[in-house]
Amino acid sequence: MAEMIQPKERVKREQIPMPEQEPKERIYNFKEVPLGYTREQAIYEAQRCLQCKNPKCVPGCPAEINIPQFIKKIVEEDFAGAYLEILKTDDLPAMTGRVCPQEEQCQQVCILEKQGKPIAIGRLERFVADWARENNIHGKLPKISKKEQKVAIVGSGPAGLTCAADLAKLGYEVTIFEALHQPGGVLVYGIPEFRLPKSIVEYEVKEIEKLGVKVVTDFVVGTTKSVDKLTQEFDAIFLANGAGAPRFMNIPGENLNDVYSANEFLTRSNLMRAYAFPEYDTPVKIGKRAATIGAGNVAMDSARTALRLGAEKSYIVYRRSRKEVPARAEEVHHAEEEGIIFNFLTLPIKVLGDDKGNVIGMECLKMELGEPDDSGRRRPIPIPGSNFVIEVDMVIDAIGTSANPIVARSATGVEINQWGYFIIDDNTKVTTKEGIFAGGDIVRGSATVISAVGDGKVAARAIKEFLSSDKSLRKRF
Amino acid sequence: MYKIVKKERLHEVIYSTWIKAPEVASSVQPGQFIILMITERGERIPLTVADFDRERGLIRIVFQIVGKTSEELSTLEEGDELYSFIGPLGKKTEIENYGKVITVGGGTGIACIHPITRALKEAGNEVISIIGARNKELIIMEEEIRKASSKLIVTTDDGSYGRKGFVTQVLKELLDKDKSIKKVWTIGPAIMMKVTCETTKPYPVETIVSLNSIMVDGTGMCGSCRVTIGGETKFVCTDGPEFDGQLVDWVEFMNRLSRYKDSEKKSWDFYHEHTHLCSCGRGIN
Ligand SMILES: Cc1cc2nc3c(=O)[nH]c(=O)nc-3n(C[C@H](O)[C@H](O)[C@H](O)COP(=O)(O)OP(=O)(O)OC[C@H]3O[C@@H](n4cnc5c(N)ncnc54)[C@H](O)[C@@H]3O)c2cc1C
Ligand SMILES: Cc1cc2nc3c(=O)[nH]c(=O)nc-3n(C[C@H](O)[C@H](O)[C@H](O)COP(=O)(O)OP(=O)(O)OC[C@H]3O[C@@H](n4cnc5c(N)ncnc54)[C@H](O)[C@@H]3O)c2cc1C
Ligand code: SF4
Ligand code: SF4
Ligand code: FES
Numbered sequence: 001m002a003e004m005i006q007p008k009e010r011v012k013r014e015q016i017p018m019p020e021q022e023p024k025e026r027i028y029n030f031k032e033v034p035l036g037y038t039r040e041q042a043i044y045e046a047q048r049c050l051q052c053k054n055p056k057c058v059p060g061c062p063a064e065i066n067i068p069q070f071i072k073k074i075v076e077e078d079f080a081g082a083y084l085e086i087l088k089t090d091d092l093p094a095m096t097g098r099v100c101p102q103e104e105q106c107q108q109v110c111i112l113e114k115q116g117k118p119i120a121i122g123r124l125e126r127f128v129a130d131w132a133r134e135n136n137i138h139g140k141l142p143k144i145s146k147k148e149q150k151v152a153i154v155g156s157g158p159a160g161l162t163c164a165a166d167l168a169k170l171g172y173e174v175t176i177f178e179a180l181h182q183p184g185g186v187l188v189y190g191i192p193e194f195r196l197p198k199s200i201v202e203y204e205v206k207e208i209e210k211l212g213v214k215v216v217t218d219f220v221v222g223t224t225k226s227v228d229k230l231t232q233e234f235d236a237i238f239l240a241n242g243a244g245a246p247r248f249m250n251i252p253g254e255n256l257n258d259v260y261s262a263n264e265f266l267t268r269s270n271l272m273r274a275y276a277f278p279e280y281d282t283p284v285k286i287g288k289r290a291a292t293i294g295a296g297n298v299a300m301d302s303a304r305t306a307l308r309l310g311a312e313k314s315y316i317v318y319r320r321s322r323k324e325v326p327a328r329a330e331e332v333h334h335a336e337e338e339g340i341i342f343n344f345l346t347l348p349i350k351v352l353g354d355d356k357g358n359v360i361g362m363e364c365l366k367m368e369l370g371e372p373d374d375s376g377r378r379r380p381i382p383i384p385g386s387n388f389v390i391e392v393d394m395v396i397d398a399i400g401t402s403a404n405p406i407v408a409r410s411a412t413g414v415e416i417n418q419w420g421y422f423i424i425d426d427n428t429k430v431t432t433k434e435g436i437f438a439g440g441d442i443v444r445g446s447a448t449v450i451s452a453v454g455d456g457k458v459a460a461r462a463i464k465e466f467l468s469s470d471k472s473l474r475k476r477f
Numbered sequence: 478m479y480k481i482v483k484k485e486r487l488h489e490v491i492y493s494t495w496i497k498a499p500e501v502a503s504s505v506q507p508g509q510f511i512i513l514m515i516t517e518r519g520e521r522i523p524l525t526v527a528d529f530d531r532e533r534g535l536i537r538i539v540f541q542i543v544g545k546t547s548e549e550l551s552t553l554e555e556g557d558e559l560y561s562f563i564g565p566l567g568k569k570t571e572i573e574n575y576g577k578v579i580t581v582g583g584g585t586g587i588a589c590i591h592p593i594t595r596a597l598k599e600a601g602n603e604v605i606s607i608i609g610a611r612n613k614e615l616i617i618m619e620e621e622i623r624k625a626s627s628k629l630i631v632t633t634d635d636g637s638y639g640r641k642g643f644v645t646q647v648l649k650e651l652l653d654k655d656k657s658i659k660k661v662w663t664i665g666p667a668i669m670m671k672v673t674c675e676t677t678k679p680y681p682v683e684t685i686v687s688l689n690s691i692m693v694d695g696t697g698m699c700g701s702c703r704v705t706i707g708g709e710t711k712f713v714c715t716d717g718p719e720f721d722g723q724l725v726d727w728v729e730f731m732n733r734l735s736r737y738k739d740s741e742k743k744s745w746d747f748y749h750e751h752t753h754l755c756s757c758g759r760g761i762n
Contacts, residue, residue: 246699257736272520
């Protein structure tokens with residue numbers, strides 16, 4: 001067991017940086033970029049935690065992890081104990097440890113953040129989850145009597161998986177319906193292998209299945225079966241179908257052959273493994289010069305995937321300035337290290353093609369920053385006559401997603417707002433129809449893995465209350 | 478896993494299979510399609526539902542060998558299983574009693590037009606079917622279409638069977654002769670659907686086409702299948718597959734169908750190098 005060092009000593013120490021694959025190597029492979037802490041690094045970092053009596057970090061975690069407690073176990077070198085501690089509330093720790101925007105969640109409110117060196121909570125969480133996986137440590141199903149009631153979950157992204165796990169632990173019979181052939185949602189089809197290896201997603205989904213959750217893939221709720229039909233077969237339903245529909249710029253030339261939505265490009269590469277074509281059958285265009293429009297996480301993932309697939313130049317084209325970039329700082333940093341070329345204050349207005357429909361360039365306008373807009377960010381204004389052409393042979397639209405209407409259309413009485421997202425009660429996640437709950441991106445719009453996890457947890461609690469309440473009192477749901 | 482319960486070879490390169498998929502069979506409607514994967518490494522390919530048996534939980538697909546996946550599919554035998562089978566996808570055909578209508582099928586489009594034709598007739602329409610192909614051997618499902626429609630006319634390009642010429646010639650004659658025809662459905666190769674729309678354009682009939690754009694998920698998530706319809710971008714998998722043929726941007730549609738020409742060849746070559754098949758393009762049997 002490692003020693004508990006003195007508080008004075010703790011604050012003196014610096015955060016342990018994450019070991020990473022070298023940029024010039026990693027742009028030729030799809031292996032994970034951050035390599036993970038070693039045992040020694042994890043302990044050293046864990047020792048820094050002040051074990052606050054009133055930990056500020058915990059309310060920052062929507063997965064409700066008892067952070068100081070699991071960190072303490074790391075110091076004690078009881079990694080299995082640390083894992084079981086995390087599993088009490090978070091069934092996807094290898095994933096949340098990797099892709100949760102920690103810097104805006106638990107780490108932002110860690111008491112040591114003021115000194116600029118918060119505990120690297122996400123990295124520790126990842127270490128523990130990876131260690132448990134490698135050492136065959138598993139959670140156990142709490143001894144609880146099975147309940148008769150059945151719950152259907154639509155979508156197997158982080159929201160659906162979390163809700164399913166929590167309900168299974170309470171003894172309910174849970175079935176997840178997933179449209180694609182593999183469960184995981186954006187975690188399998190969107191986020192690239194080099195940020196979140198698919199084998200890890202598969203593993204954590206299997207662990208959840210071991211809790212008794214049934215996962216039915218190849219099942220499109222809305223066409224294979226309607227929500228209305230599901231309500232006849234199940235006692236409660238959680239809608240967690242994500243905000244899956246891609247948005248386009250609506251500029252001329254956008255339907256040329258090599259213009260992709262980020263969803264298509266990433267799905268081909270990740271879920272369908274086009275990076276291993278022709279061993280895997282699904283192809284993807286490998287452009288020499290790729291332009292990705294947008295500057296969120298999805299855009300960074302797209303531009304970095306294009307580079308790994310063989311693009312000689314991979315551009316990010318963004319209409320605002322560097323300051324407004326919405327992607328995680330870490331991802332922007334990784335992209336820069338890898339040689340992604342950023343074109344700020346640039347607005348695409350037309351994709352140019354040849355007579356066969358191939359992309360040969362993209363016409364853009366230069367922008368300047370004007371007065372702040374509603375979001376408080378300075379509004380980008382086009383500079384007239386500043387037109388110029390970027391020579392590219394493929395374009396990836398990564399400007400966001402919107403609600404896919406398939407599920408909502410088949411759910412009578414479940415109301416949506418003007419953008420197609422489900423209207424819910426924030427405290428219970430219940431929709432406008434009794435017994436039907438919703439959470440994750442299909443409520444929030446494109447958000448984060450951890451907010452989806454949080455919604456899944458809140459919904460599971462509300463579903464339990466709903467199912468155990470007297471039928472006559474159910475009105476409040 | 479989804480078991481193949483019946484397999485038939487309709488032509489050298491065209492196959493019909495019945496697949497066990499009870500959930501799909503219980504909700505499928507005419508005009509809809511499915512997406513399947515043969516193995517975990519496979520591509521997701523869309524195929525129209527050519528027939529269904531709700532009681533036995535079966536879906537029939539009819540496909541032509543055009544590349545790697547369709548060829549591999551042709552090598553599967555009764556009892557073999559598919560890795561993935563998803564559906565039904567797309568909107569169903571708007572079946573009503575319109576009066577007198579025409580359905581036109583070309584190539585494997587003949588199979589696709591089959592459930593639509595049957596449903597239109599069941600709804601009380603007088604349905605004239607025109608099916609066509611290059612030669613006699615390529616005419617498939619003739620008896621089934623005959624049964625499903627009020628009247629059947631067969632054409633072959635080379636005159637080896639039925640009327641010599643294209644389906645469009647017969648269509649034009651019918652439209653000239655009979656002003657009471659309300660609506661036309663046409664399914665087949667892109668070029669055939671385009672020409673059919675040109676044929677019907679001068680007449681006051683609506684012409685519905687079923688587009689076969691390149692897809693990935695088939696649920697509106699990726700946008701791979703997008704087409705321009707009357708100046709607006711639409712997704713074939715969720716807004717279609719049926720559209721008013723006069724509004725389709727055919728040039729863009731056909732360009733997008735050729736998006737992966739080079740990769741498709743590579744995939745085909747790779748498959749043939751790694752399987753003991755001849756590369757005559759006919760599959761094995
Ligand atoms: C490329 C990319 C990178 C991202 N990077 C990050 C990141 O680094 N950190 C972060 O926190 N967030 C990131 N996000 C956002 C995050 O992934 C999402 O906010 C989160 O996955 C939402 O979870 P969810 O469970 O609501 O939905 P999803 O993950 O979208 O899952 C929904 C599931 O429902 C299924 N489904 C849809 N319709 C149906 C239907 N009709 N029937 C059955 N199933 C259906 C879908 O196939 C899918 O599997 C990223 C997103 C993308 C696209
Ligand atoms: C809604 C719909 C219904 C269809 N119904 C039928 C049918 O009933 N019978 C039938 O024989 N064919 C049908 N098709 C076409 C069928 O999907 C393609 O022939 C098949 O995908 C070819 O795959 P491949 O690997 O054998 O050939 P490839 O070598 O990959 O491609 C050959 C050609 O097929 C098309 N194609 C390739 N990949 C896809 C894909 N993922 N999605 C769609 N088209 C693709 C392209 O135009 C390509 O040039 C349908 C397509 C759609 C979109
Ligand atoms: S899940 Fe996210 S917010 Fe919670 S402890 Fe882990 S990294 Fe922090
Ligand atoms: S706030 Fe920071 S230092 Fe305090 S317990 Fe949480 S992680 Fe440790
Ligand atoms: S196939 Fe993906 S949106 Fe239509």
